[in-house]
Amino acid sequence: MTIQILADSACDLSETHYKTYDIEMIPLTVHLDDQEYKDGIGIKPEKVYDAMREGKSPKTSQVSPQAFKTMFTSYAEANQPLVYLAFSSELSGTYQTAKMMEQEVKETYPDAELHVVDTHCASIGYGLVILRAAQLAKDGAGIEEIIETATYHANHMEHIFTVDDLEYLYRGGRVSKTAAFVGSFLKIKPILHVEGGKLVPLEKIRGSKKVLNRMLEIMEERGTDFSNQTIGISHGDDVETAQKLASMIKEKFGVDDILIEMVGATIGAHAGPGTLALFFLNHTYQ
Known part of the structure; x- marks a missing residue:
């Protein structure tokens, strides 16, 4: 019997992926x-981003116990x-x-x-893990192989991202009020990553033009065998910058397989519009 793969909406995959x-x-x-809206079903990310641009602070909540039990x-x-x-246990109580x-x-x-x-x-980094597991399930793989492969990919999935305004991370409790104020005042663009499932600041870059080049440098430092994996990019309602990053990656690394999706409403409610995230495996793809 084929194994059913279950994801939550924080994977930021499209309806097409779910069906395929x-x-x-x-x-x-x-x-x-x-x-209250069901993420990925009852609300589009653009509505959340527009609200945040207007100064509103959308909130999120985990999947209910009853929904899982049912x-x-x-x-x-x-x-x-x-x-x-599941979505990272360090970012949501959904796993627990x-x-x-x-x-x-x-x-x-x-x-x-x-x-x-x-x-x-989280986001398309999580989505790429889901897609790999779902492909194995579709091919008839057993539970042990699916979990082992998905765990390998999850453990080696780099999340390199930046946000347009530190204020959004402050509202979500990710940075201090002082850091948000100073960062915005100095036009500092933070580069963050996920370590052990937690959101961790990596570097601060002065000026947005330097950020994309630095993201590529980090990709080169940490990743390998890019031609044999799917590279993920997710964005907070800024597809133009996402496509620019994708073009830079193709030119620098000769990569063809790049998945671009919008950051969904759940993660977007904390990261804000203008978020740009890059995902790749930091070890030889298997």
Whole structure:
């Protein structure tokens, strides 16, 4: 029986990906203007970015325990194996909730093939892990191979990104008020990455023109074998800059396979418009 892959909406994949690879998606929630929206279903990222440009501060919340319990129960009853590769546990409580519901459902269905894995990844970096696992599942791979390969990719997935305005990260509790003020005043563009699933500042660059070149330098320093992997780029409603970065990568590394997607509403609500993120494997692709 084919293994079902489950992702949450923080993977920032498109509806086309879900359909093509038969990926089940469970949405996080976005709160805006006293309304609740299901990320990737009931709200488009552009609405969140427009609201943030107007000074609003959208909030997000994790997948509810009941949503996981209902989904896990349906797969357990159908005796359908399910692997849920989760958004980083350091950035959301969704993984922990899923683990609790996995254990609860298995009390009733002890033989259920339910597996919950923390990817420690976000956005298209997380999405690339999902796509690799879904391709294996589609090809008939077993659970052990899928989890082992997905874990390898997750552990080696670099997240290199910058934001347009540190104020958004301040609102999301990622940087201090002083850092946000000084950064904006000095036109400093931060470069951040994800380490152990956590958001970690890497460098500060003076002036936005230097940022793209520096991102490519970091890619060259940390990555390898680019021609045999999919490079991911996600953006906060700035496809023009994303395409520029993609062109630079193609020219410098001879890469053809680049996936560009918009940062979804959940992550975008914290990173803000103008976010630009680059994802690649930091070890030989296997």
